[in-house]
Amino acid sequence: xxxxxxxxxxxxxxxxxxxxxxxxxxxxxxxxxxxxxxxxxxxxxxxxxxxxxxxxxxxxxxxxxxxxxxxxxxxxxxxxxxxxxxxxxxxxxxxxxxxxxxxxxxxxxxxxxxxxxxxxxxxxxxxxxxxxxxxxxxxxxxxxxxxxxxxxxxxxxxxxxxxxxxxxxxxxxxxxxxxxxxxxxxxxxxxxxxxxxxxxxxxxxxxxxxxxxxxxxxxxxxxxxxxxxxxxxxxxxxxxxxxxxxxxxxxxxxxxxxxxxxxxxxxxxxxxxxxxxxxxxxxxxxxxxxxxxxxxxxxxxxxxxxxxxxxxxxxxxxxxxxxxxxxxxxxxxxxxxxxxxxxxxxxxxxxxxxxxxxxxxxxxxxxxxxxxxxxxxxxxxxxxxxxxxxxxxxxxxxxxxxxxxxxxxxxxxxxxxxxxxxxxxxxxxxxxxxxxxxxxxxxxxxxxxxxxxxxxxxxxxxxxxxxxxxxxxxxxxxxxxxxxxxxxxxxxxxxxxx
Numbered sequence: 001x002x003x004x005x006x007x008x009x010x011x012x013x014x015x016x017x018x019x020x021x022x023x024x025x026x027x028x029x030x031x032x033x034x035x036x037x038x039x040x041x042x043x044x045x046x047x048x049x050x051x052x053x054x055x056x057x058x059x060x061x062x063x064x065x066x067x068x069x070x071x072x073x074x075x076x077x078x079x080x081x082x083x084x085x086x087x088x089x090x091x092x093x094x095x096x097x098x099x100x101x102x103x104x105x106x107x108x109x110x111x112x113x114x115x116x117x118x119x120x121x122x123x124x125x126x127x128x129x130x131x132x133x134x135x136x137x138x139x140x141x142x143x144x145x146x147x148x149x150x151x152x153x154x155x156x157x158x159x160x161x162x163x164x165x166x167x168x169x170x171x172x173x174x175x176x177x178x179x180x181x182x183x184x185x186x187x188x189x190x191x192x193x194x195x196x197x198x199x200x201x202x203x204x205x206x207x208x209x210x211x212x213x214x215x216x217x218x219x220x221x222x223x224x225x226x227x228x229x230x231x232x233x234x235x236x237x238x239x240x241x242x243x244x245x246x247x248x249x250x251x252x253x254x255x256x257x258x259x260x261x262x263x264x265x266x267x268x269x270x271x272x273x274x275x276x277x278x279x280x281x282x283x284x285x286x287x288x289x290x291x292x293x294x295x296x297x298x299x300x301x302x303x304x305x306x307x308x309x310x311x312x313x314x315x316x317x318x319x320x321x322x323x324x325x326x327x328x329x330x331x332x333x334x335x336x337x338x339x340x341x342x343x344x345x346x347x348x349x350x351x352x353x354x355x356x357x358x359x360x361x362x363x364x365x366x367x368x369x370x371x372x373x374x375x376x377x378x379x380x381x382x383x384x385x386x387x388x389x390x391x392x393x394x395x396x397x398x399x400x401x402x403x404x405x406x407x408x409x410x411x412x413x414x415x416x417x418x419x420x421x422x423x424x425x426x427x428x429x430x431x432x433x434x435x436x437x438x439x440x441x442x443x444x445x446x447x448x449x450x451x452x453x454x455x456x457x458x459x460x461x462x463x464x465x466x467x468x469x470x471x472x473x474x475x476x477x478x479x480x481x482x483x484x485x486x487x488x489x490x491x492x493x494x495x496x497x498x
Contacts, residue, residue: 036359037328045358047373088422089187115174131174140173188426198425217264219311220291225323234304242345251278264288339393367396
């Protein structure tokens, strides 16, 4: 314990002042008992002092502060299963920025008609709007009186679910109310029926929800007294009593061979990754732990490539300290590991508690739940806090420049492919409208052909939807661009003549 010359606490002292006094004492104590080393690259999280710990009910209601489900699942929640319309075209007059717009009419909780809109583009990512019908009517009235966007508003929508021309006009007016510079005449349209038939709906769901991790994987690395290098850490084999108890608290042991759940890249057929691992679940999310000490030890491999190939490719790693050795994150060579959560068993009054510290890359913003002071947990509180901290750590890291920039670049490339595919599907739908419908109102030959292709791919366990060949898609996109520019030039000539 650290000596302190602060005056004794008065019984009537306000709780805020008591906490302030503790804050003066605890940084010194925490520094002496820290088991991780900060640096210019990795910064340690400072524990917070609370008047009381979270209850079981409060832990149950907690959500990782970086987990934004609703914004990414708009399409799944509010569009799928409803008669929405998807529009594909240029969001700028220079025809350089193509995007995909989805719009659906719905009734709000207050009983008012409204339009929900998603705009997917390179510049804005995913922009989401909710426009009341009154606002759409106001935009429609202004556009007609001013003569602006009149032709854009009068064009018919393809969706067969909206037979009322007024509804069609209001849907376009709702889009123009949030994006007044759009020329909707340049957009191709796809009905909800065709997006389902062609598999384009699944493409949009996957694209929107790419930012939501469906599974989580975390490394577990143990260090012992006197071990200061990653070679020695990755060479530790077997579970101590404390480490095994800790793993049983945060997860469940499973046999890898024949395991059908999320294995996070671990071999489930030949035993190459070891015989067992630990898994867990949290609110429907699968969690798998890469436990280094449970993976096979290669005697002649100083770097233990097999173990590091898994843990070195994780984003968050648990460091289990067995002894008094401090952990230096700079000793591990990895481009992906950005957060380390250090845990150490301690005996206090003949009772085992768990000390937690967090050290993160400087590019990552602070994430919750905050570590309390003192940072000690019993078995019951450990799992609830620890799981939330792990998930928040990875979600926060994914929002840092190290991950967001390359992930967003890949995502935008995928958007370009979806635009090309969507234009091809629009072409299929136009053919279906031109063809004479049969008496039993069956789908057109082309759409049936797309449906057959979808079923064949599913039988072959191919999860991607039937996409047109890249050469054909690119040709359609180029034709679309030429047509847009031609229309733009014709409009310019008409203005000159007038």
